[in-house]
Structure formats: C-alpha cells, structure tokens
Amino acid sequence: MSRIRAAYYDPDGSRYGIPTFWWRGAPAGYATRRQLRAAGLRPGGQPVAAQILWRGIGGTRAAYLYRLDLARPKRTATPAQRRAIAAALLARRTCPTCRLVRPYFIPRSLGECLDCSPS
Structure with a gap:
C-alpha cells in the first residue's frame, strides 16, 4: 500500500470519525449519491456511512458514501x-x-x- 493510500485508509473511523477509504478503495455495499441515482435509488434519510478521500486540485477532496442496503427507490x-x-x-x-x-x-x-x- 502506498503512503498516499495509507494516509486515507481508516476503515474503523478512529482517525476521521467515519470509515474512510482511498480512491476506488471502498468495499462493496457502499455507493455515492451519483451511483445511487444511476441505480434508481436515493439515500432515503440515512446518514453518511463512510467517505473516500483523495488528493485533488485545491487540496484533499472527499466523496461521501451511503449504504446500499438502507437506500430506498427514487420517488x-x-x-x-x-x-x-x-x-x-x-x-x-x-x-x-x-x-x-x-x-x-x-x-x-x-x-x-x-x-x-x-x-
């Protein structure tokens, strides 16, 4: 695992408060809002379950992940x-x-x- 990936790897949430993964490193069962929408789902009021962090233009970027099992169909x-x-x-x-x-x-x-x- 590279140093950059290791810096953003926190699956138990002790460093960042919620489970944190590197770019393209999230386990199955999580999806971003855009991925939920493409699958015909919505978060349905659930809180953010995890996040992805990566280095981008302007500093550290974040994408929030939601659990697929708690997602609801789009209205x-x-x-x-x-x-x-x-x-x-x-x-x-x-x-x-x-x-x-x-x-x-x-x-x-x-x-x-x-x-x-x-x-």
Missing part, C-alpha cells in the same frame, strides 16, 4: 406534478408581448423574446 412524480412542470416550462418559452411559444426559454434579463426585444 417518481405524480401525473399532476408532471402536468405542473410541463405548464411551467411552457410558460418560460411563451413571450408575454407577442404570445408566441418560442423554441428557447425567454431570457429573464429581457423579459420578452429576442424578436420583441428592442436591442
């Missing part, structure tokens, strides 16, 4: 929520001046579409 939006989101996105594309639906979001700095904008 899905209800049909009413999906309709509300679709209506909100449509409103962001509708120009208040000419009332045309544009293929882009209306810039908030202008308040109207690019054709209606004076500049």
Whole structure:
C-alpha cells in the first residue's frame, strides 16, 4: 500500500470519525449519491456511512458514501406534478408581448423574446 493510500485508509473511523477509504478503495455495499441515482435509488434519510478521500486540485477532496442496503427507490412524480412542470416550462418559452411559444426559454434579463426585444 502506498503512503498516499495509507494516509486515507481508516476503515474503523478512529482517525476521521467515519470509515474512510482511498480512491476506488471502498468495499462493496457502499455507493455515492451519483451511483445511487444511476441505480434508481436515493439515500432515503440515512446518514453518511463512510467517505473516500483523495488528493485533488485545491487540496484533499472527499466523496461521501451511503449504504446500499438502507437506500430506498427514487420517488417518481405524480401525473399532476408532471402536468405542473410541463405548464411551467411552457410558460418560460411563451413571450408575454407577442404570445408566441418560442423554441428557447425567454431570457429573464429581457423579459420578452429576442424578436420583441428592442436591442
């Protein structure tokens, strides 16, 4: 084990407070938020179970790990929520001046579409 890896290896949590592993050194059964999301899961209110530390730009970097056995399935939006989101996105594309639906979001700095904008 290299010195860099040994500096970040603390599986019992005595040095860092929680179990700590080096880059790509976490055991099976742990996942980051991004890995949970890719698997269709979410942390579900559980606390951080472990961390990964490595040297990066700006100093020591950290990634927090959650237990897979305590993770819950991702929540899905209800049909009413999906309709509300679709209506909100449509409103962001509708120009208040000419009332045309544009293929882009209306810039908030202008308040109207690019054709209606004076500049």
